[in-house]
Amino acid sequence: MNEKLKVKIGNTEFATPVIAASGTFGFGIEYADIVNLDDFGAIVTKGLSLLPKEGNPPPRIVETPCGLINSIGLANPGTDEFIKNYEETYRVFPTHVIVNVGAETENEFLSVIKKIEHMNILGYELNISCPNVETGGMMFSEDPNTAFALVKKVRKATEKLLITKLSPNFCNIRELARASEDAGSDAISLVNTFLGMSIDIETGYSRIGKPFGGFSGPAIKPMALKMVYEAARTVNIPVIGMGGINSGSDAIEFFMAGASMIQVGSAIFRNPQIAFDINNFIEQYLDRKGLSNVSEIIGTFKGSKNE
Numbered sequence: 001m002n003e004k005l006k007v008k009i010g011n012t013e014f015a016t017p018v019i020a021a022s023g024t025f026g027f028g029i030e031y032a033d034i035v036n037l038d039d040f041g042a043i044v045t046k047g048l049s050l051l052p053k054e055g056n057p058p059p060r061i062v063e064t065p066c067g068l069i070n071s072i073g074l075a076n077p078g079t080d081e082f083i084k085n086y087e088e089t090y091r092v093f094p095t096h097v098i099v100n101v102g103a104e105t106e107n108e109f110l111s112v113i114k115k116i117e118h119m120n121i122l123g124y125e126l127n128i129s130c131p132n133v134e135t136g137g138m139m140f141s142e143d144p145n146t147a148f149a150l151v152k153k154v155r156k157a158t159e160k161l162l163i164t165k166l167s168p169n170f171c172n173i174r175e176l177a178r179a180s181e182d183a184g185s186d187a188i189s190l191v192n193t194f195l196g197m198s199i200d201i202e203t204g205y206s207r208i209g210k211p212f213g214g215f216s217g218p219a220i221k222p223m224a225l226k227m228v229y230e231a232a233r234t235v236n237i238p239v240i241g242m243g244g245i246n247s248g249s250d251a252i253e254f255f256m257a258g259a260s261m262i263q264v265g266s267a268i269f270r271n272p273q274i275a276f277d278i279n280n281f282i283e284q285y286l287d288r289k290g291l292s293n294v295s296e297i298i299g300t301f302k303g304s305k306n307e
């Protein structure tokens with residue numbers, strides 16, 4: 001990999017700033033036959049809960065003209081099965097593995113992390129968009145104080161890389177970003193999916209298995225970019241940007257808005273080689289601009305010409 005693509009978060013070096021987003025790349029190994037896994041600086045696993053989850057009723061994904069609506073319901077094998085299936089695989093994995101943890105109580109988050117802490121994984125991405133059963137189903141990300149309390153407890157439980165993944169749906173993104181930083185996150189990532197729905201006008205029913213689901217893909221990019229910009233101006237820790245990234249030029253926009261790294265999600269379904277394409281684009285862009293490393297682009301957005 002070209003030296004120009006190397007980036008660092010804390011003490012960890014990544015060969016490229018392109019990461020596979022949670023839920024769109026399985027546990028990584030499923031893609032090994034069709035993708036060079038080291039085209040990604042890291043992969044984030046599907047959300048992991050303590051016990052296995054069947055997930056939501058089908059259909060679980062529908063296409064819209066400008067993105068996907070998913071209602072997966074965090075289907076995953078649960079922590080014990082995860083350890084059995086992937087402990088050996090991750091010992092010799094070609095890139096960093098970050099485990100996305102999606103739990104319903106503080107204790108569940110802590111139990112999952114305690115069980116997998118011995119594995120050869122770089123760290124955790126906390127999905128705080130799950131309903132918190134202890135607060136009557138309110139999302140962890142609905143209230144910065146709830147998010148703060150959770151992240152603080154997790155911080156005490158691990159010295160591995162800790163990324164808090166923010167939801168765009170509930171409270172002010174700057175407050176959520178600040179709470180995540182204050183509680184000890186090493187980085188924040190955003191955005192998770194927006195809430196969206198799609199109705200079959202012949203039947204009147206939802207086109208997915210629940211009345212609404214998580215909306216991702218090209219349509220959310222402008223909103224995601226603005227939230228990444230706001231978050232990066234608020235915190236001092238690195239921001240990992242995502243939401244609708246579909247090309248190398250989309251990635252550069254996120255770096256300019258302040259992201260230190262980026263994740264690609266829905267676009268992987270259409271083009272599993274997208275990390276390769278984005279890496280190439282960034283290399284050519286850096287050469288064209290006479291820059292020696294991708295980090296030189298971070299936060300270079302100049303605002304409006306009229307200001």
Ligand SMILES: Cc1cc2nc3c(=O)[nH]c(=O)nc-3n(C[C@H](O)[C@H](O)[C@H](O)COP(=O)(O)O)c2cc1C
Nearest residue numbers: 021022023047070127191192216217243244265266
């Ligand atoms: C099918 C699917 C499953 C997802 N599962 C998870 C998940 O388990 N945990 C999580 O934090 N985000 C999950 N996400 C959200 C993505 O990681 C990402 O935040 C979102 O899709 C926005 O990026 P994109 O527009 O590039 O897809 C999922 C997204 C999709 C499309």
